[in-house]
Amino acid sequence: MEKIKEVWFADGRIFVRTDQGRVHSRPLEAFPRLKRATEEQRKAYTIEMRGQALRWKEMDEDIHISSFYEVAEPEPNNEVAMLFMRFPGLKVQDVAQHMGVDESLLEKYLYGIRKPSPKRMEQLRSALRVPEKAM
Template sequence: MLHIEKIWLTDDAIWIRTADGREAAERFVDYPRLARATADERARYLADGAGIHWPELDEDLCYEGFFTPKTHSPLYDFFMAHPELDASAVARRMKMPQSLLAQYLSGARQLSEQGFEEIVRTVRSIGRELVEV
């Protein structure tokens, strides 16, 4: 488990420093809700032993993710290309923890083919519902 000594915000990222002096950041632009949030909303976070939470924004970042090399998966590219699709809402609909979907999107965890297909089915279901409106 990482021991976090300090957390701070800049205009474009949230930074952490571990007790052993390592520093890392997560850019707001990589998280649509954080990207759209005001500076005041971003400043209202809670931190615990596992990560940083914005209850108001329904966003969570785990500390380990700060140090995980980022790769952009097709799933990440899809959600970034379609900001009208709220990844947290998709995760809730799937009864998947939002933080888990965020790890898949960031590349911190690998998504199985079955998991990918379930996300695609969920997004298609949302699309069908919207077309019916």
């Protein structure tokens, strides 16, 4: 497996260069903690697991090189994003806490990086008191 040799951020993305000279990239939406982080916080990483992973101790964020092999890009016009657009004052942190889910997971749903299960979608609608037919 490739090993991470270099990391940089540009245009809302994280890039890695490997020991095989390949460059891989993912949108920061795939890693909400990094998206929210300052430039200084993003630079405070270490390469771990013999080049297989990145670690941001301060943010408690870990990214394995395999995360860069995913080809799916964000889908911004998803059902979760539409719900949050209906309620512009909502804070992801507050909704996640109310639902009892990790804020980063809810952000991944919001950005279209991950798709919630039907059960999770119902939990979100219930938390926001939005009936399924209203969507």
